[in-house]
Amino acid sequence: MRPGGPPNARPQQPGTPGRARRRPDLTLPLPQRDLTSLAVPLPLPPPPSSAPSSASSSGSSLSSMGAPTPPNSAGSAPPPPPPLAELERVRRIGSGAGGTVWMVRHRPTGRPYALKVLYGNHDDAVRRQITREIAILRTAEHPAIVRCHGMYEQAGELQILLEFMDGGSLEGRRIASEAFLADVARQVLSGIAYLHRRHIVHRDIKPSNLLIDSGRRVKIADFGVGRILNQTMDPCNSSVGTIAYMSPERINTDLNDGAYDGYAGDIWSFGLSILEFYLGRFPLGENLGKQGDWAALMCAICYSDSPAPPPIASPEFKSFISCCLQKNPARRPSAAQLLQHRFIAGPQPQVLAAPPS
Structure with missing residues (x-):
């Protein structure tokens, strides 16, 4: 409207918002609703502030x-x-x-x-x-x-x-009995398989993160660097965890064209830990590991042959460790597949050796 002009001085355009209709007598019929089938709206979820809290002072x-x-x-x-x-x-x-x-x-x-x-x-x-x-x-x-x-x-x-696990961690333990070692491996593998089914990669499997209680139950601990995976997240591309138990392709990405499979990485770390229990020392050498030369350790992991049990070990145990410590991650069996390995099936647990004094 121009200043000083009378209201509705200009002709109205049909359909223009805010304007009176030219034929107010024209209406559209409303659809009839069946009152017996009305949808009931679901209640909205409560806001986060209303969630129950167990906070203390x-x-x-x-x-x-x-x-x-x-x-x-x-x-x-x-x-x-x-x-x-x-x-x-x-x-x-x-x-x-x-x-x-x-x-x-x-x-x-x-x-x-x-x-x-x-x-x-x-x-x-x-x-x-x-x-x-x-x-x-x-x-x-x-x-x-x-x-x-x-x-x-x-x-x-x-x-x-x-x-709380009253037996502490398995770090520093030597398990000379293959029968008990098979039971430990079976328990840990069942836990890894469960995590992997839930799309959880631990990424720091090592002896200090494997705990035991007085009932000889072995459990996986320390998810401080565990990561929940889904299709929208980068599959384990950060360098966390303990380098001594990292898989070769995680340290040197050129070995697998830059691809890293966290599930296969857990299997490598698991296999290295089981072999350490059997040997009573870190499998890649006495002077490598926690107090060793990191450059030498990385070279040993990436370029040396995979560690293996000594000749006195059973063929079943040798085969089991060989499956876990395949340099090519695509050739490592899954946790569910390893649970079917002949080393895992059958043997009963024995007494765990005491930790060294």
Whole structure:
């Protein structure tokens, strides 16, 4: 409308928004609805702030950090972890580059747990990623997987509550009995197969991450560098884990045209660990490994022949280790396939040798 002009001085255009219709008497018939088949809208999910929380005055749990809690294999959500204020630190049971592990006791019940305290303050992106992974790992229920009960945040520090294994790790153990070694391998392999079915790659299988309890149950621990894989994520392209147990193609990407299969990488690390138990030492040499020359270690992994059991070992054990330590990752069997190997099937466990003094 021009300034000073009378309303509706110009002819209206049909269909123009905000204009009166030229024929207000024309209408379209509305469709009739069947009132007996009305759809009922589903309720909206509650906002993250309304999620139940087990936060205490000294720390907040995973549920209070806004992370979803997926249902477990039985279809129900895992129970919330106990409040951090109810956990009493008893003694330190391990430490590494990622953090310190404490044995803690739940005061009301006396139940022991392992509490892993992660070093450093993490930025928001890393914290969200860790929280998502812990939420998924809480749903992992398998007899060969250390149970993850939840995570807390206290003064910017992340703490992960885990199942306690009273026998400690298998690091430094020598298992001379092939029968018991086969049972250990079977348990660990069943756990790896379970993780792989859930698209979880551990990427740090090694003796110190394999724990045992007084019932001779062996379980996989430490998912500090585990990663949840899906089709939208880069398949394990970062250099994490322990180099001594890394597969050749993970160290030297030229060996496999730049491709890295995390599932096959777990099999290499597993096979190297099993051979270490049998030998009582790191399989690639006495002077290599934790305190060795890293350049020499990488050359040994990538360019030397794969380590093998000594001549006194059984043909079944030699074949089993050979399958795990194939330099070509495409030739390594999957965990499910290795569970069918003749070395795994049949033998009963024997007594575990005591750790060296």
